[in-house]
Amino acid sequence: xxxxxxxxxxxxxxxxxxxxxxxxxxxxxxxxxxxxxxxxxxxxxxxxxxxxxxxxxxxxxxxxxxxxxxxxxxxxxxxxxxxxxxxxxxxxxxxxxxxxxxxxxxxxxxxxxxxxxxxxxxxxxxxxxxxxxxxxxxxxxxxxxxxxxxxxxxxxxxxxxxxxxxxxxxxxxxxxxxxxxxxxxxxxxxxxxxxxxxxxxxxxxxxxxxxxxxxxxxxxxxxxxxxxxxxxxxxxxxxxxxxxxxxxxxxxxxxxxxxxxxxxxxxxxxxxxxxxxxxxxxxxxxxxxxxxxxxxxxxxxxxxxxxxxxxxxxxxxxxxxxxxxxxxxxxxxxxxxxxxxxxxxxxxxxxxxxxxxxxx
Numbered sequence: 001x002x003x004x005x006x007x008x009x010x011x012x013x014x015x016x017x018x019x020x021x022x023x024x025x026x027x028x029x030x031x032x033x034x035x036x037x038x039x040x041x042x043x044x045x046x047x048x049x050x051x052x053x054x055x056x057x058x059x060x061x062x063x064x065x066x067x068x069x070x071x072x073x074x075x076x077x078x079x080x081x082x083x084x085x086x087x088x089x090x091x092x093x094x095x096x097x098x099x100x101x102x103x104x105x106x107x108x109x110x111x112x113x114x115x116x117x118x119x120x121x122x123x124x125x126x127x128x129x130x131x132x133x134x135x136x137x138x139x140x141x142x143x144x145x146x147x148x149x150x151x152x153x154x155x156x157x158x159x160x161x162x163x164x165x166x167x168x169x170x171x172x173x174x175x176x177x178x179x180x181x182x183x184x185x186x187x188x189x190x191x192x193x194x195x196x197x198x199x200x201x202x203x204x205x206x207x208x209x210x211x212x213x214x215x216x217x218x219x220x221x222x223x224x225x226x227x228x229x230x231x232x233x234x235x236x237x238x239x240x241x242x243x244x245x246x247x248x249x250x251x252x253x254x255x256x257x258x259x260x261x262x263x264x265x266x267x268x269x270x271x272x273x274x275x276x277x278x279x280x281x282x283x284x285x286x287x288x289x290x291x292x293x294x295x296x297x298x299x300x301x302x303x304x305x306x307x308x309x310x311x312x313x314x315x316x317x318x319x320x321x322x323x324x325x326x327x328x329x330x331x332x333x334x335x336x337x338x339x340x341x342x343x344x345x346x347x348x349x350x351x352x353x354x355x356x357x358x359x360x
Contacts, residue, residue, distance in 0.1 A: 015042050016205060034055065035086050038056075048168055050090070057100045061119075063079075072104075083097050089289065099129070107125060142177065148175075151236070152187055155189070158238055159225060160175060161239050164176040174240045177273070179191060191217040193218065229266050236268060237269070239271070246281045251289045251320070253318070254318055256322050258320075263326070273330075279349045286322070
């Protein structure tokens with residue numbers, strides 16, 4: 001069961017806003033509807049929204065009713081801009097959209113000596129590319145799981161933040177995928193799950209996945225993490241990433257920076273698990289990563305009910321940046337990266353995406 005799929009001319013998504021109470025699906029048939037689903041976090045997680053956006057752009061090509069290929073590109077440019085604007089921090093989204101746009105442009109402009117291209121071919125190729133991205137994501141996650149499981153000792157007590165499981169990807173998971181792979185390799189683990197305020201991805205989604213998989217876990221509030229770490233009850237922390245800058249600074253769900261600092265203070269390894277599509281070598285440091293600001297109502301309300309006085313000011317930066325000096329290692333599908341990250345990230349980022357499916 002995939003978080004993101006394409007069936008009957010529609011993008012089929014697990015509606016993550018209804019979990020853990022109900023496992024339900026929604027179908028989105030226009031690029032605007034896909035953008036809305038990403039914006040409202042019906043689908044979330046950097047790898048998942050990247051693939052969803054690729055399918056959304058394929059829908060955008062199908063929506064075009066004209067016969068001019070240049071006008072089709074202009075139509076896709078507008079659709080791409082709408083998709084990119086939904087979640088600005090996660091670079092996977094822009095990576096997937098840009099990859100799709102390059103494919104469309106190459107067809108129209110006559111790549112490899114061909115003159116022009118047809119609208120039907122653009123439509124078919126964009127859909128096929130999105131499907132390849134979905135398959136690549138699963139393979140990449142499984143590869144990271146195998147590599148990252150080497151970092152997990154027997155009877156490990158692992159602290160997680162946000163949701164990095166199958167729900168955050170097409171399937172299997174990033175940091176959560178490492179935990180799954182460790183269990184599949186016969187290692188005993190116990191997972192401490194940060195609830196991850198204010199959207200509660202840990203409480204709602206990670207615990208739901210762990211229960212499905214039969215992996216022992218304990219839900220804690222975000223503010224309890226320091227307590228358990230300082231008392232020696234956590235062996236390692238493992239998180240995902242929405243963007244990794246060239247120097248190894250990592251943008252991830254708000255609260256990650258605090259967790260990394262506490263781990264450093266208590267000499268607990270802090271691992272980041274992220275595909276190379278999350279690496280952004282164009283940004284020299286995390287200071288340049290755009291941080292999404294979400295509606296303050298997500299802080300002042302819980303499950304639609306107010307938890308603060310009317311009219312109170314609230315802020316909701318959805319992500320923070322963890323400096324590279326707090327990151328013990330970064331697990332990618334191309335290996336476990338260590339400092340100096342400027343060199344290891346650049347090496348890992350090389351190579352066409354198509355190689356990943358074969359290697360995994």
